[in-house]
Amino acid sequence: MDSRNSYSSLKKSLSKLLIPLVKDTISAGFPSPAEDYIELGIDLNKYLIKNPISTFFLRVSGNSMNNAGIYNNDLLIIDRSINPNPGHIVVALLDGEFTLKRLIKKQNNYYLKADKENYPAINLYEYIDIQIWGVAIYSIHELQKSKI
Amino acid sequence: MSKVILQIDGNNFYASCEQMIDPSIRGKALVVLSNNDGCIIARSSEARKMGIPMGQPYFKLKNKLTQLNINVRSSNYELYGDISNRLMQLLKKNCEELEIYSIDEAFGTIKRPKEKCLYKWGKDLRALVYQNIGIPISIGIGETKVLSKISNHLAKKIQNKSGIFDIGIIVNKDPYLNQIKVDKVWGIGKRMSIWLKSKGITSALELRDMSSNQIKEQYGVVGLRTQSELKGNICIPIKETSLDRKQICISRSFSYPIDSLEELNQVIIKFVLIASAKLRKYNKLSSAITVFTTTNTHSKEFYKSESTEKIEIPTSDSRIMIKKSLGLTKKIFKPYRNLKKAGVILHKLQSNKYTQKLLFNEKIIQNEFNQDRLNYIIDEINNRSDRDIINWGSSIIEKEWGPRREKLSSIKTTDIESIPIIYAN
Numbered sequence: 001m002d003s004r005n006s007y008s009s010l011k012k013s014l015s016k017l018l019i020p021l022v023k024d025t026i027s028a029g030f031p032s033p034a035e036d037y038i039e040l041g042i043d044l045n046k047y048l049i050k051n052p053i054s055t056f057f058l059r060v061s062g063n064s065m066n067n068a069g070i071y072n073n074d075l076l077i078i079d080r081s082i083n084p085n086p087g088h089i090v091v092a093l094l095d096g097e098f099t100l101k102r103l104i105k106k107q108n109n110y111y112l113k114a115d116k117e118n119y120p121a122i123n124l125y126e127y128i129d130i131q132i133w134g135v136a137i138y139s140i141h142e143l144q145k146s147k148i
Numbered sequence: 149m150s151k152v153i154l155q156i157d158g159n160n161f162y163a164s165c166e167q168m169i170d171p172s173i174r175g176k177a178l179v180v181l182s183n184n185d186g187c188i189i190a191r192s193s194e195a196r197k198m199g200i201p202m203g204q205p206y207f208k209l210k211n212k213l214t215q216l217n218i219n220v221r222s223s224n225y226e227l228y229g230d231i232s233n234r235l236m237q238l239l240k241k242n243c244e245e246l247e248i249y250s251i252d253e254a255f256g257t258i259k260r261p262k263e264k265c266l267y268k269w270g271k272d273l274r275a276l277v278y279q280n281i282g283i284p285i286s287i288g289i290g291e292t293k294v295l296s297k298i299s300n301h302l303a304k305k306i307q308n309k310s311g312i313f314d315i316g317i318i319v320n321k322d323p324y325l326n327q328i329k330v331d332k333v334w335g336i337g338k339r340m341s342i343w344l345k346s347k348g349i350t351s352a353l354e355l356r357d358m359s360s361n362q363i364k365e366q367y368g369v370v371g372l373r374t375q376s377e378l379k380g381n382i383c384i385p386i387k388e389t390s391l392d393r394k395q396i397c398i399s400r401s402f403s404y405p406i407d408s409l410e411e412l413n414q415v416i417i418k419f420v421l422i423a424s425a426k427l428r429k430y431n432k433l434s435s436a437i438t439v440f441t442t443t444n445t446h447s448k449e450f451y452k453s454e455s456t457e458k459i460e461i462p463t464s465d466s467r468i469m470i471k472k473s474l475g476l477t478k479k480i481f482k483p484y485r486n487l488k489k490a491g492v493i494l495h496k497l498q499s500n501k502y503t504q505k506l507l508f509n510e511k512i513i514q515n516e517f518n519q520d521r522l523n524y525i526i527d528e529i530n531n532r533s534d535r536d537i538i539n540w541g542s543s544i545i546e547k548e549w550g551p552r553r554e555k556l557s558s559i560k561t562t563d564i565e566s567i568p569i570i571y572a573n
Contacts, residue, residue, distance in 0.1 A: 053234045054280035056169075056561055062572035076570060081280050091570055096172045098570040114572070133171075133282070 054081035064114035078134035155296035161252035162190035168282035270312035289314040294377035325353035335374040399491020419492040433462035434494035439476035441490040453480035
């Protein structure tokens with residue numbers, strides 16, 4: 001007996017049991033217009049992550065970006081493939097630490113700024129070692145656990 | 149347009165992965181240790197410049213590393229695997245064919261626009277990889293695998309350290325091949341290089357120009373192939389690889405420390421079941437299993453242990469895996485240690501379509517088939533529900549040990565509990 005063949009036929013017979021129920025039940029009368037759509041669903045991965053290769057997650061600690069809708073303990077989705085532009089919220093490397101700021105441009109100078117009053121903007125030209133690590137595209141905030 | 153071969157690798161790959169995800173060690177001297185913190189398996193270029201040798205046992209260099217203020221990391225294969233996977237996907241998009249050679253190395257092909265140097269193309273690819281994934285790569289370009297490998301070697305040494313070298317465009321390759329020591333030529337093993345040196349052959353150039361008969365006599369077609377590739381004739385074709393996983397690793401940190409063999413067994417069995425179900429899902433078989441465990445990295449009595457066993461006939465059967473893993477946990481378990489983390493790795497994955505079966509042993513084949521069927525049915529039933537309805541008797545866990553919610557010492561991109569923290573203070 002060839003085990004491989006019988007294994008695959010077993011697989012086939014089992015997968016036959018998995019035919020979507022909807023298709024079988026609406027056989028009488030008009031075909032359901034919904035039939036073509038039954039396999040659709042919302043996949044957050046697909047919606048939130050355009051470039052899986054360059055997407056990374058970070059966990060936020062701190063409240064300086066609250067005005068941008070980013071709170072302590074939020075899950076941040078970063079896409080490194082996006083070129084940072086003024087207005088983007090970026091993950092920057094400053095003094096060996098990740099920092100979350102908004103990139104802004106004023107009179108041909110680039111700055112990093114927290115979205116909170118009384119936070120001074122950081123002039124990028126005053127730093128030698130600065131790097132934009134990625135651009136934040138979504139922040140996922142768990143409502144049940146909000147601690148502000 | 150002629151086809152050229154690319155050889156691409158991640159520079160100091162493990163160290164680069166660590167530096168990519170942990171900003172505090174960027175641009176700093178860093179070494180990565182093998183499993184069990186045995187020896188040094190990767191160095192950042194800074195550590196390399198400080199003269200830290202590769203492959204040295206960690207305990208021998210421990211004091212020196214502390215004195216020189218060199219950062220040390222245990223290996224974090226979940227991270228390296230994830231970054232490698234991203235790298236290969238990106239390379240695959242940008243090359244015509246791609247052969248994944250190892251975790252940090254691939255061969256590819258691309259067409260060369262009429263007599264045009266591919267330097268610019270390589271520079272763009274390098275920038276793209278750095279932007280998307282954050283690790284530096286080197287690119288060697290040549291007519292054959294052996295030449296592209298030499299090219300990559302030169303890319304790291306010369307061309308203003310740009311990380312790209314295209315030997316394929318160079319008409320007189322002699323001065324370049326002359327720089328390459330014969331034991332650095334791809335395919336030349338230790339024994340062959342000793343033999344070559346005894347014949348007075350020390351460089352890639354001399355190997356290319358030596359008598360083919362002499363090589364053929366001593367090393368047959370294999371030796372001849374390397375020489376012919378040096379001359380620019382393709383003898384070792386690209387074997388396109390699908391982006392298949394080569395290993396499956398399931399590991400977790402516990403919410404409370406584990407200190408009995410019984411509990412460790414239960415946890416390991418749980419991991420084995422998850423891992424082997426994954427194997428079956430991907431239609432793979434595994435021929436080796438590793439079980440590992442550690443205490444809290446920061447604890448005074450830090451303990452880390454692992455053990456591996458070969459599986460004679462590659463399998464995806466949960467029962468065989470459980471049996472093997474129980475032997476392994478016994479080996480790695482030490483009483484009176486508070487274990488904080490454990491895991492299982494299944495290696496050497498291969499497709500279940502092309503498996504070497506034992507000949508003339510109908511009974512084993514029959515058994516194997518029944519096991520396949522049993523595992524498959526259990527998977528099928530469990531897949532239809534959110535939780536595992538059917539469990540193996542040995543895997544029923546009384547206490548809840550799930551992942552802890554502390555910041556883990558090692559950062560990973562694959563585990564939501566271990567992703568890096570970004571400060572917005």
